[in-house]
Amino acid sequence: MLAKLIAETKPVTTPTLAYLDFGGVDIATGSFLREAVLGFRDFSRNAIGMLYPVLANANPVIEDELSVYLKGRNDAIWACALSTENTPVDPHILGELDAAQMSTLQLIAEHKPISAPELAKLRPNEGIGTTAWNNRLATLAAKGILMELKQGKTKMFAPVMEAV
Known part of the structure; x- marks a missing residue:
């Protein structure tokens, strides 16, 4: 198949x-x-x-x-x-999805499309840097949970489906 x-x-x-x-x-x-x-x-x-x-x-x-x-x-x-x-x-x-992935998905659903640097700026008090956000986004994209949308050189992310 x-x-x-x-x-x-x-x-x-x-x-x-x-x-x-x-x-x-x-x-x-x-x-x-x-x-x-x-x-x-x-x-x-x-x-x-x-x-x-x-x-x-x-x-x-x-x-x-x-x-x-x-x-x-x-x-x-x-x-x-x-x-x-x-x-x-x-x-x-x-x-x-683990707790971090699920909270990331929920955050992205609220602010879609969004990039890793924008997520870091959105939640500065969480102590999560751009690289860590990037890793979470890449993991969710690899699973097909998030879609990658290119805007110039920037990768933006949004949920594949609207359910969260």
């Missing part, structure tokens, strides 16, 4: 969501979810950069299977349902 997904994926030049639609799928093994869903997420984030996979229309059993695996790795991915118009409904995160 991963090879098929990669073969069908076209390069994108702007941040783009890729819904992995599990509508009509009753069960998916942990190994399938690891190899196909997370493999495609990692491929998208590393090779394409501007593509953000989201698990869509997965039933609770599939979401739970993937969530348990993600929590064991301190990893996460966006999930949602798709309406009949193919717009996202009920966006949520499967897996786990």
Whole structure:
């Protein structure tokens, strides 16, 4: 499945969501979810950069299977349902973000788009420097939780989905 997904994926030049639609799928093994869903997420984030996979229309059993695996790795991915118009409904995160990552995501959701230097200026009393903010942002972007938006030489970040 991963090879098929990669073969069908076209390069994108702007941040783009890729819904992995599990509508009509009753069960998916942990190994399938690891190899196909997370493999495609990692491929998208590393090779394409501007593509953000989201698990869509997965039933609770599939979401739970993937969530348990993600929590064991301190990893996460966006999930949602798709309406009949193919717009996202009920966006949520499967897996786990640590407290620092979650607070960073919430802060970015309030002030999007925002850069690491702007976050450092926004919260000077927390003692977190630009480099530490940059590390948090890079980690969340690698997981596909945040999207990177380039404005000149500056990397700005915003949540991939609106749910926090």
